[in-house]
Amino acid sequence: MKKICYFNYQVFIFIFISVSVVVFLPYPKSADSQTPKRLKTVRMITTSWPPYFGPNLPKNGYFCEIVRQAFLEVGYHVVIQFTDWVTAKALSKNGDYDGLIGGYYKEERKKYYTYSLPVISANTIFIARKSLNAVYDGNLKNLKNFRLGVSKGYTYSKVFDNAGYLNKIEASGPKSLIDLILLQQVDVVLISEQVARYYLLQRSIKERQSLITLGPSLAHKKMHILISKKKPEHLKVASDFNQGLKKLVSSGKMSELLP
Numbered sequence: 001m002k003k004i005c006y007f008n009y010q011v012f013i014f015i016f017i018s019v020s021v022v023v024f025l026p027y028p029k030s031a032d033s034q035t036p037k038r039l040k041t042v043r044m045i046t047t048s049w050p051p052y053f054g055p056n057l058p059k060n061g062y063f064c065e066i067v068r069q070a071f072l073e074v075g076y077h078v079v080i081q082f083t084d085w086v087t088a089k090a091l092s093k094n095g096d097y098d099g100l101i102g103g104y105y106k107e108e109r110k111k112y113y114t115y116s117l118p119v120i121s122a123n124t125i126f127i128a129r130k131s132l133n134a135v136y137d138g139n140l141k142n143l144k145n146f147r148l149g150v151s152k153g154y155t156y157s158k159v160f161d162n163a164g165y166l167n168k169i170e171a172s173g174p175k176s177l178i179d180l181i182l183l184q185q186v187d188v189v190l191i192s193e194q195v196a197r198y199y200l201l202q203r204s205i206k207e208r209q210s211l212i213t214l215g216p217s218l219a220h221k222k223m224h225i226l227i228s229k230k231k232p233e234h235l236k237v238a239s240d241f242n243q244g245l246k247k248l249v250s251s252g253k254m255s256e257l258l259p
Contacts, residue, residue: 039077042237044225045092046101047085047173050198051259052122052223053102055082066119066257067101067225070244076237084172086153095230098237103226106155112229114238117245118222120258123193124156126214132187136214140166149177149186156190157219175199182207190218 044067048054053061059068060080068078081097082088092100093112105115126143128134136142140163152170155161169186171177177189178199189196200208225241227234248254 045081045088045097073244073247074240099227113226116225128188130212146187149189
């Protein structure tokens with residue numbers, strides 16, 4: 001007896017659709033493949049310094065977004081890596097990365113970097129435990145009897161950096177400074193005003209009320225990006241960035257990126 005085969009059109013249609021979906025679904029693209037080929041890539045490195053820049057901030061912080069948009073204006077795609085500040089400086093200085101995001105101007109650094117135009121500025125202040133009744137009127141010697149917390153590898157001012165009579169205790173960064181002063185392991189910390197505000201808003205009201213800002217501020221300094229002189233085209237990259245930054249300002253886009 002011959003076997004009779006019945007063709008099941010419903011099964012056929014299901015298999016056809018399933019195979020079509022597998023065949024025609026686009027594969028996920030890597031970060032590199034999403035970068036338009038016409039754009040040149042510049043690899044930058046920095047540290048976590050919120051609200052200016054940080055790996056967990058929206059768009060990595062507004063400073064990073066300004067850098068991205070300025071470079072984009074002149075045909076560059078930016079890749080940003082985050083690490084501690086000491087490592088970031090070492091890797092960019094040695095040419096492992098094309099440049100450093102968010103450095104203050106320091107004459108000695110010109111040996112290793114080409115500076116961009118200033119991007120934004122930051123105000124550096126002293127914060128003290130209120131119970132100590134510390135006084136600072138611009139004379140650093142008023143602070144010589146206090147344990148003074150600073151971030152390792154940071155540049156503050158020429159006078160402060162050379163003040164060997166101060167009892168400076170290094171921390172890994174601003175967040176650690178806030179932790180140390182609230183744990184009473186240091187008496188005074190030196191920190192960016194906006195960065196201090198960012199971290200203190202994460203603490204309790206009682207903790208915030210235990211601290212006081214000492215005036216006047218130590219410095220109001222401009223921040224740049226620094227292009228490593230190990231990169232053969234460092235002058236062109238810095239110049240291109242400057243042009244992009246000027247375009248952001250003249251078009252009004254810069255003001256939209258600022259908080």
